[in-house]
Amino acid sequence: MFLYMLIFLAYHSSRWIQRSKRLKFQIVNVVFTVLVLGPQFYVIGRPKSSRYCSQPLLSNLSASIALSFIAAGFSVIFTVIDPVPQSLWAALHVFGLLTCGHGLCTTVLTLTAASCVRNRLKYYN
Structure with a gap:
């Protein structure tokens, strides 16, 4: 929902x-896009990120x-087009539902990844 909020605020x-x-x-x-995408590319670019978690x-x-792209x-598009067509608003709201589902999946995956912390500590020690 964070990405949906950024579009709405823009x-x-x-x-x-x-x-x-x-x-x-x-x-x-563009600066906000770089600020949102930068840390994500940093994490995915690390060579050891995928080795210690199932x-x-x-x-x-x-x-x-x-979803960030x-x-x-x-x-x-929303800052350039004036007025914004209804079909684009509908697409934005569908995107909002997708980001809500992604946020819920992220929450569940993060909460169930407690074993990954122990594996990471064993991997680095």
């Missing part, structure tokens, strides 16, 4: 700015990266 924040001056807002949008946490992280696209 849309409403961009409406306060005149259409001709939204380029600066697009630059801020939970599909890296698959979940890959899905999170894909989709959210970046939505935020750009």
